[in-house]
Amino acid sequence: MMGSESIRSVAVVGCGTVGASWAALFLAGGYDVVATDPAPEAERKLRGFIDRARPQLATLGLNGRGSLTFVDNLEAAVSTADFVQENAPENEAFKRALLARIDQAARPDAIVAISTSALLRSRIVADCEHPERHIVAHPFNPPHLLPLVEIVGEDDAVIARACAFYRSLRRKPVVLKKEVPGHIANRLSSALYREAVYLVEQGIASVADIDAAISEGPGLRWSIMGPHMTYHLGGGEGGIAHYLEHLGPSQERRWASLGEPRLTEDVKGAIVSGVEAEAGGRSIADLEAQRDHLLVEILRLKNKASS
Amino acid sequence: MMGSESIRSVAVVGCGTVGASWAALFLAGGYDVVATDPAPEAERKLRGFIDRARPQLATLGLNGRGSLTFVDNLEAAVSTADFVQENAPENEAFKRALLARIDQAARPDAIVAISTSALLRSRIVADCEHPERHIVAHPFNPPHLLPLVEIVGEDDAVIARACAFYRSLRRKPVVLKKEVPGHIANRLSSALYREAVYLVEQGIASVADIDAAISEGPGLRWSIMGPHMTYHLGGGEGGIAHYLEHLGPSQERRWASLGEPRLTEDVKGAIVSGVEAEAGGRSIADLEAQRDHLLVEILRLKNKASS
Numbered sequence: 001m002m003g004s005e006s007i008r009s010v011a012v013v014g015c016g017t018v019g020a021s022w023a024a025l026f027l028a029g030g031y032d033v034v035a036t037d038p039a040p041e042a043e044r045k046l047r048g049f050i051d052r053a054r055p056q057l058a059t060l061g062l063n064g065r066g067s068l069t070f071v072d073n074l075e076a077a078v079s080t081a082d083f084v085q086e087n088a089p090e091n092e093a094f095k096r097a098l099l100a101r102i103d104q105a106a107r108p109d110a111i112v113a114i115s116t117s118a119l120l121r122s123r124i125v126a127d128c129e130h131p132e133r134h135i136v137a138h139p140f141n142p143p144h145l146l147p148l149v150e151i152v153g154e155d156d157a158v159i160a161r162a163c164a165f166y167r168s169l170r171r172k173p174v175v176l177k178k179e180v181p182g183h184i185a186n187r188l189s190s191a192l193y194r195e196a197v198y199l200v201e202q203g204i205a206s207v208a209d210i211d212a213a214i215s216e217g218p219g220l221r222w223s224i225m226g227p228h229m230t231y232h233l234g235g236g237e238g239g240i241a242h243y244l245e246h247l248g249p250s251q252e253r254r255w256a257s258l259g260e261p262r263l264t265e266d267v268k269g270a271i272v273s274g275v276e277a278e279a280g281g282r283s284i285a286d287l288e289a290q291r292d293h294l295l296v297e298i299l300r301l302k303n304k305a306s307s
Numbered sequence: 308m309m310g311s312e313s314i315r316s317v318a319v320v321g322c323g324t325v326g327a328s329w330a331a332l333f334l335a336g337g338y339d340v341v342a343t344d345p346a347p348e349a350e351r352k353l354r355g356f357i358d359r360a361r362p363q364l365a366t367l368g369l370n371g372r373g374s375l376t377f378v379d380n381l382e383a384a385v386s387t388a389d390f391v392q393e394n395a396p397e398n399e400a401f402k403r404a405l406l407a408r409i410d411q412a413a414r415p416d417a418i419v420a421i422s423t424s425a426l427l428r429s430r431i432v433a434d435c436e437h438p439e440r441h442i443v444a445h446p447f448n449p450p451h452l453l454p455l456v457e458i459v460g461e462d463d464a465v466i467a468r469a470c471a472f473y474r475s476l477r478r479k480p481v482v483l484k485k486e487v488p489g490h491i492a493n494r495l496s497s498a499l500y501r502e503a504v505y506l507v508e509q510g511i512a513s514v515a516d517i518d519a520a521i522s523e524g525p526g527l528r529w530s531i532m533g534p535h536m537t538y539h540l541g542g543g544e545g546g547i548a549h550y551l552e553h554l555g556p557s558q559e560r561r562w563a564s565l566g567e568p569r570l571t572e573d574v575k576g577a578i579v580s581g582v583e584a585e586a587g588g589r590s591i592a593d594l595e596a597q598r599d600h601l602l603v604e605i606l607r608l609k610n611k612a613s614s
Contacts, residue, residue, distance in 0.1 A: 017543075118557060140524040141541060148524030172523040174516040182561050184512055184520040189534070190561040191502035195495050196534045205491055209481040211533025213491040216479040217447040217455030219533065222526030224601050225594075226518025227496070227503045232582045232591065233598065234448065236324075239591055240582045241575075248570040250425060254489050254497040255567070263555040268548075275539045275547045284539065284546055287532075290612065291540065294531050297608050305601055 007111075007165050008032060011081035013074065013102065015039075015046040018115050019087035021143035023068065024053035026085070028144075029169040030064025036077035043070040053144050056296050060145075060303070062170065074098075075105040082107075083165060085137070087115045092123060099134060100127035111162055113137035117186055121152045121179050133158050137166070137173075138183055142288075145295045147172040150183040170303075188227075198259025200274065201267050207274025223298060314418075314472050315339060318388035320381065320409065322346075322353040325422050326394035328450040330375070331360035333392070335451075336476040337371025343384035350377040360451050363603050367452075367610070369477065381405075382412040389414075390472060392444070394422045399430060406441060407434035418469055420444035424493055428459045428486050440465050444473070444480075445490055449595075452602045454479040457490040477610075495534075505566025507581065508574050514581025530605060 008031065012023045015037035023046060026033050035046060050068065057063075071077050078084050084106055088098050095116065102112055112134045114124065125131040135153035140146040149171045153159040163173040176183060182190060192214075199210050221230055228240065235243030261267060279287065315338065319330045322344035330353060333340050342353055357375065364370075378384050385391050391413055395405050402423065409419055419441045421431065432438040442460035447453040456478045460466040470480040483490060489497060499521075506517050528537055535547065542550030568574060586594065 146524055146527055148520060150520065172519055174512060174520050174523075176512050176516075177510055180506075180509070180511050181564055184506060184517055185524040187506070187561065187565065188499050188502050188517075188521060189525050189537075190558060191565050192495050192499040193534045193538070193558065194562045194565070195498035199487075199491060199494070200535075202487070203484055204487050205481060205483050207535050209483075210491055210495075211536050212479055213455060213457065213481050214495060214529050214533040215531060216481075217453055217492040218496050219526065219529030219531075220453055220602060220605060221598065222521050223530035223605065224522060224526075224598050226521040226526065227500045228507075228514050228578060228582050229518050229585060229594070230496075231500070232586065233595055235591075237591060241579045244570060244575045244578065248575065251497060251500065252570055254494065255501045257488055258494065258498050258501070260562070263551060263559055268551045268555065271535060271551065272548045275535050278536060279539065284544060287536070288540055291528065291531050294608060294612055295527060298527060298530065298605055301601060301604050301608070305597065 007082040007161075009034065009081050009083075011036070011078040011084045011106075012087065013037075013077060013084060013098070014087035014089075014115075015042050016087060016089075017141070018139065018143055019085070020046050020049040021053065021141075022085045022087065022115070022139065024050045024057060025062070025144040025169055027066040027068060028054065028057035028062035028064050029066070031066045032069075033066055034069045034071060034077045034081060036071050036074055038072075046070065056292065057144060059296050060170065060299055074101060078102050078106045078110070080107070081110055083162075084110055084112045085115065086112060090116060090118055092119055095119060095124045096127055099124055100129075103128040103130055103134070109133075111135065111158055111165075113162060115139060115143075118182060120181060135159060135162055136179070136183070137162060139171075140185060142292060142295075145292060145299065147299070148185060149173045150185060151175045152179045152183065194261065195258055197263065197267060197271070198261040200270050201261040202259065206277070207271060208278035211278060224302075314389040314468075316341065316388050316390075318343070318385040318391045318413075319394065320344075320384060320391060320405070321394035321396075321422075322349050323394060323396075324448070325446065325450055326392070327353050327356035328360065328448075329392045329394065329422070329446065331357045331364060332369070332451040332476055334373040334375060335361065335364035335369035335371050336373070338373045338390075339376075340373055341376045341378060341384045341388060343378050343381055345379075353377065363599065364451060366603050367477065367606055381408060385409050385413045385417070387414070388417055390469075391417055391419045392422065393419060397423060397425055399426055402426060402431045403434055406431055407436075410435040410437055410441070416440075418442065418465055418472075420469060422446060422450075425489060427488060442466060442469055443486070443490070444469060446478075447492060449599060449602075452599060452606065454606070455492060456480045457492060458482045459486045459490065501568065502565055504570065504574060504578070505568040507577050508568040509566065513584070514578060515585035518585060531609075 012035040121136045125134045132155040138150040166173045232240040319342040428443045432441045439462040445457040539547040
């Protein structure tokens, strides 16, 4: 079994937002990248993204300079890679056929990592001859900044090699014991969002105030620790055991009171106009730049605190 | 109508974790505080907390030095205050009786703010002669650090004065248009926690990995922006309208797949042992100190970015 040190070259298949972000990360980690994407101008857009991401990654200590090659042909892109990161659109039939092609063309010891947020691994690897070397490796937007990578696989050795590879890139791989739609983080995000939509539907507060109730409150804590650990600290000296014993019943009562909204045209309209008011004229590009600036600084703080 | 500049002295009723934290904040904001609490050693514990919180608050630019007086008698504590912050235990009957006493003893123009997380304002102000000057003002733990204050009231002028007061303390007041159990942030937290418990119940991942799926992923974004704005940025150039049009149906499908766990003894046991493993021997005091250090630094970053 080879370790992550055996991985030197990475193929990036699909260079949209996610693929370009992965490519920037791999290059900054010192890996050589061969990228491919059938879209017009894909190479120009990819190189532009990498140039913009490089200083952010350098700030986070990722100063490597792998070489980037762009090729038009899928088989040529993956045939020499030690690791393939696949980022095609979220279409089950398309992805299933693409993974079968990659499986045919890739070296026998190459790992194929799939950036899917919504599809089930078991269904999209169904036509592969060697499904055991295919894993889900789902990043979080923006992937070159957020450390989380959700891993679903079937072969422990493959999973261990992939985790070591991602850790070499300062990622935090989280391994699921079973596959489940939406993995972990998108399920948790959707659960929160359902209630956020319910509060809009019920007219409890403005969209901007609902957002602030997260970003000026529990969201600040969640950038440091997850929900279980948060309640551990909410339990006083008795910790999570005390919390669950004494406040578990009130959690269960609140769960029973949570809403089940529907995204009707009215609700969608209220959300859209509320977000517009909250954005206050700032463009999406501006909002992204502000967010990414803060993300980089928060990640630096966290790296410093844990080192 | 008087503005927040008319508020100079604040009574803090109940000096547990929340009351002590409010007192530290008010003093650092330059307000004079009269505190009361019937518990043994309440004054000593309060002064200890304030001493520890002072440098954190100074780091956040709150350098004021109000005077602190501790009194044994509730009526004496509230009789001269411009603003009363009430922090008694979360017991409806107790709180209802206490608020009626405060209402009798406080000056007619004083605002009474209630730090309740779970009780409904309409029920606990029912015995007050002047319920309109009573508002819910629910902070988030640790209250002297997290900016969020959730406000529920019935008189717009009272709400406006209270918001101005909290803003003078660099808080972010969020005003609910109607009361609802758990206000906003605890409902959103509970929605997320229900799914986090479900993932433990179903054995999808370890407690530590479920926590990391937040704190290394969406939790980092939520420290900067709330869920609606997050999906605005997830919609590409079309923003939230595009997101809801194209991915709304997949949100609704995921909502339908979310779990409805119960906090059985088995599930509680799995959470407790999982949190223990995640804490890895770190005490709650250590974890809190680490969290608060990072919180202060993140808040500084955000203040700087928005100034």
